[in-house]
Amino acid sequence: MPDYIKPIYNAVLNFDIDLVKKLVSEAIDKGIDPIEIMNEGLSKAIVEIGDKFGREEIFLVELMVAADACKAGVEIVKKNILDSEIKAEKPKGVIVIGTVEGDIHNIGKDILKTLLETSGFEIHDIGVDQPADNFIKKAVSIDAKLIGSSALLTTTSPNQKEIEKKLQEAGMKGKIKTIIGGAATNSEWAKEIGADFYASTATEGVKIIKNYFKGE
Ligand code: B12
Structure with a gap:
């Protein structure tokens, strides 16, 4: 996993919503590929969290906080990439x-x-x-x-x-x-x-x- 994605992954694993938001914003500012942030950072972390929950290493409430952290990250990606994309005049579908x-x-x-x-x-x-x-x-x-x-x-x-x-x-x-x-x-x-x-x-x-x- 690339160096700049790992901290995002870890922040979800540590249930730290504020840190996820901060790191995702910083990564986007640095020009990191938003798809990589979502796929490699946020998605992989929530799947790992799910596995931990399955192994009874964390509680349901922690799984839910991690899911919220993940969603907060996706929201930031969305806001930023939508702002920067040139919108198609007519929707493609x-x-x-x-x-x-x-x-x-x-x-x-x-x-x-x-x-x-x-x-x-x-x-x-x-x-x-x-x-x-x-x-x-x-x-x-x-x-x-x-x-x-x-x-x-x-x-x-x-x-x-x-x-x-x-x-x-x-x-x-x-x-x-x-x-x-x-x-x-x-x-x-x-x-x-x-x-x-x-x-x-x-x-x-x-x-x-x-x-x-x-x-x-
Ligand atoms: C986070 C999570 C939760 C969170 C959900 C938070 C939220 N806001 O979404 C909470 C804690 C609320 C939750 C609740 C439950 N969960 Co849950 N959850 C998960 C977990 C850990 C991760 C899911 C996730 O977000 N993955 C990351 C995303 C990015 O992946 P994804 O959804 O698969 O999507 C990707 C692709 O599939 C695709 N995709 C998704 N949708 C679509 C649609 C289209 C059209 C296309 C083209 C592509 C596409 O694109 C995405 C990116 O590539 C999974 C474990 C897992 N490994 O999946 C269990 C899991 C899905 N949950 C499970 C269970 C059992 C439950 C509960 C019943 C638990 C309970 N006993 O209460 C409840 C059900 C609540 C309900 N009625 O829905 C089971 C399901 C087992 C089964 N086979 O039926 C899993 C597999 C865990 C497990 N191993 O047992 N859960």
Whole structure:
């Protein structure tokens, strides 16, 4: 891990929200790649924190503080890169994203949102714990061509299948495409439920989404 990313990683591991904010701001000022800050610093740290929690080395409250530290870091990255990016005059595509019903994990979804916004897409984030219907209603109301759903729990990933089912029922399957992601998903799951695309990381998701809208 590069020298300048390590302190950010350590600050999340030490549950130090203020230090995370300070270090992320400094790293951006120094011109460090924001994607590296999110992927190598913040994401890797929260996964390590999760492993520690699994080994019963830390308490749930500490996991939650670390998650807040991570989110605070993502927010700073987002604010800074959005300010510095030259926004596309016309959005490259309109997309609805959210986390499925029963699931409140949002760090990964927020990273995806940040990367897509900075790539010039218009993102409508419906938030966490969202029933399948809400994804579809939102997409139809704003004429979005893509729905991105995140699921981190094996108990909530079936709600991604529900999105496909509801799209079918609404006669919108194929007209509105779907991409799924989150730790509880994989390419087999995407195939099984009939999702159009799957990405294991937000960066890969952006590549797939760019390609899709290029061919639109
Ligand atoms: C942080 C965390 C929490 C935080 C969430 C805080 C928040 N604001 O998000 C808190 C403490 C609240 C929490 C709660 C729970 N959690 Co939790 N949590 C995690 C942890 C440690 C990290 C998740 C994370 O943020 N990772 C970092 C991000 C960046 O990664 P990511 O989400 O996978 O996203 C990346 C990609 O997947 C992709 N991506 C994500 N979404 C999408 C969407 C699209 C469309 C695309 C293209 C890409 C994409 O882009 C991201 C960047 O590359 C994981 C462990 C792990 N290893 O994942 C457990 C984990 C997900 N949690 C778990 C569990 C069980 C729970 C609880 C049920 C615990 C409990 N007993 O109460 C609750 C559930 C609450 C609920 N109803 O949702 C389990 C799930 C097990 C399972 N297979 O079902 C895990 C795997 C831990 C474990 N090993 O047991 N959790």
